[in-house]
Amino acid sequence: MTGLSEDMEKQARLLSSQLVLGDRLVEVAATRTVLAWKGIKKDKKSSEIISFSKTEHVPLCDIIAAHKNHINAESGRSQKNPKRLHQMHPHAFTVSYVRRTRRRRRWRCGDVTFHCTNQGLCEQWIQVINEQLSLFTNRPRSLLVYINPYGGKRRGERVYEQKVAPLLRRACISADVIVTERANHARDHLISQANLNEYDGVVCVGGDGMFSEILHGLIIRTQTDHRVDRDRPDSELVPCSLRVGIIPAGSTDCICFSTVGASDAVTSALHIIVGDSQPMDVCSVHHRDRFLRYSVSLLGYGFYGDVLTDSERNRRLGPARYDLAGVKTFLSHKHYEGTISFLPAENKGTPRDKLRCRSGCGACQHKSSLKDRKQREMSEKTNLDKDGGHGWRVIHGKFIAINAASMSCACPRSPKGLAPSAHLADGTADLILVRRCSHLDFFRHLLRHTTKDDQFDHSFVEVHRVRKFCFQPRVCGPASADHRSGDPVTSCFGATRPCPATGNQGNGHGRWTCDGEILPHAAIRVSVHGQLIRLFARGIEEEQRQQGGRAPEGPCSPRDLEPS
Numbered sequence: 001m002t003g004l005s006e007d008m009e010k011q012a013r014l015l016s017s018q019l020v021l022g023d024r025l026v027e028v029a030a031t032r033t034v035l036a037w038k039g040i041k042k043d044k045k046s047s048e049i050i051s052f053s054k055t056e057h058v059p060l061c062d063i064i065a066a067h068k069n070h071i072n073a074e075s076g077r078s079q080k081n082p083k084r085l086h087q088m089h090p091h092a093f094t095v096s097y098v099r100r101t102r103r104r105r106r107w108r109c110g111d112v113t114f115h116c117t118n119q120g121l122c123e124q125w126i127q128v129i130n131e132q133l134s135l136f137t138n139r140p141r142s143l144l145v146y147i148n149p150y151g152g153k154r155r156g157e158r159v160y161e162q163k164v165a166p167l168l169r170r171a172c173i174s175a176d177v178i179v180t181e182r183a184n185h186a187r188d189h190l191i192s193q194a195n196l197n198e199y200d201g202v203v204c205v206g207g208d209g210m211f212s213e214i215l216h217g218l219i220i221r222t223q224t225d226h227r228v229d230r231d232r233p234d235s236e237l238v239p240c241s242l243r244v245g246i247i248p249a250g251s252t253d254c255i256c257f258s259t260v261g262a263s264d265a266v267t268s269a270l271h272i273i274v275g276d277s278q279p280m281d282v283c284s285v286h287h288r289d290r291f292l293r294y295s296v297s298l299l300g301y302g303f304y305g306d307v308l309t310d311s312e313r314n315r316r317l318g319p320a321r322y323d324l325a326g327v328k329t330f331l332s333h334k335h336y337e338g339t340i341s342f343l344p345a346e347n348k349g350t351p352r353d354k355l356r357c358r359s360g361c362g363a364c365q366h367k368s369s370l371k372d373r374k375q376r377e378m379s380e381k382t383n384l385d386k387d388g389g390h391g392w393r394v395i396h397g398k399f400i401a402i403n404a405a406s407m408s409c410a411c412p413r414s415p416k417g418l419a420p421s422a423h424l425a426d427g428t429a430d431l432i433l434v435r436r437c438s439h440l441d442f443f444r445h446l447l448r449h450t451t452k453d454d455q456f457d458h459s460f461v462e463v464h465r466v467r468k469f470c471f472q473p474r475v476c477g478p479a480s481a482d483h484r485s486g487d488p489v490t491s492c493f494g495a496t497r498p499c500p501a502t503g504n505q506g507n508g509h510g511r512w513t514c515d516g517e518i519l520p521h522a523a524i525r526v527s528v529h530g531q532l533i534r535l536f537a538r539g540i541e542e543e544q545r546q547q548g549g550r551a552p553e554g555p556c557s558p559r560d561l562e563p564s
Ligand SMILES: CCCCCCCCCCCCC/C=C/[C@@H](O)[C@H](COP(=O)(O)O)NC(=O)CCCCC
Pocket: 207, 208, 209, 210, 250, 251, 252, 253, 254, 297, 298, 304, 307, 308, 322, 323, 326, 409, 411, 413, 414, 417, 418, 446, 447, 449, 450, 513, 514, 515, 516, 517
């Protein structure tokens, strides 16, 4: 025995044999967690088989599939390879696996082809590998795919057909594909038509706006099935059971970038295939007692609301519409007056700590139980009754921007994001208040989103980690009794009255962008719902050093390594 590696010797081998890889003879072994191989040769003096190269290996959790090859006489023969070696090993199978590239957390599909002496052995290898893969019950078998043909640079359909569908086929995953015909087609289909029992997940091919449709479709469907009243801001929402995969084909692709670490269709497809799971917080947004929307990334008032509003007029420009609208909005240098009330999140770190949310993030591990949440709600109510709003903080001011980010909102434009330390699944959002300041100061603040400098390190910026918040635009006329009472939740909506300047409540004020959609009201009430939805993702992985050309050991977590 040549000894593949000490680790492998400790585990029971499911199969091992001598095979040919390229122009060398290798000993290959499979255990429940790894496929490994090592170059071997016959020692000329002793005629013993000895090993002569380092063990290479692929964790099973990184393997996509094993397939039989149909070989013609010439295929696979390298220049050095003696004809004899291939004549003696005329059967072959290919193992496809996830290969991490050195480039910005991108994953690719790697192939390794082994040649065998006989067909039986070849089939045995394929069967053993695929049987182990079938034990990974977290992997999807059947997907429902929605493609927005008009997202981003209008390449959604092509990206799916050329880059994603072949990989899904290789992994034996079936897909029902719907190319949307209008806005909200995917949302409506999920709410009232799709037979969700047939699928293990939903795939969104498009940008953040398209993802938002799917998010709404799934959440609304789930709440309707469980008879949860969405209009009540304090309703306990039921988590969605289906995971969502995002194939980025939009303009910003912030949700994909913040959860996968790259904006790349192949990488996303591979995260779907290996069955990753990343829980994600969702904000519910209400106006008075009416549900408005859900949000997972940016709820932005003032600057980002204005950028979005302006950009919609130039949708034909594709992603460049944001650059144009960004410059115009920056030059207009508007500010908005209002009152923001928020409930700080206790024991949840701070938006300025350096604890970045990364794959396997400790801050996102704990999902509070129903009991915890009920207790928290009770103590919030008690605080309000006892202290007339203590626990809540109220800030009145003139703001250039108010941003609530329930995740970092990292995207190619800003790789660390609007809220670099926000967590994907900790049940909180980072609330960023940018007060009125000079044009130059605001430029400095914006510029820091693209550099390593701290964008919160300005006297006119403050940032809080919150569970809930309310915003009330400046009230025209004297403040109401509710507002003076100091009860922030009541005053959030009690003080609103039509503005004589516009005769129209809300519209004389700034606007909120909610994951890229404009909200119809400025006075809103927001609650973060921890881990309401899961994605086929694993969060942003720490950059790894690559060893050799092969996939490095890990980063499979122990959870991934053990078949369930
Ligand atoms: C002087 C240089 C200033 C550069 C500032 C860059 C800051 C960028 C932060 C972007 C955060 C984006 C958060 C996500 C927003 C998306 O939901 C939304 C819709 O996306 P999609 O559906 O894919 O089109 N996109 C935007 O709001 C674009 C904001 C662009 C701001 C310039």
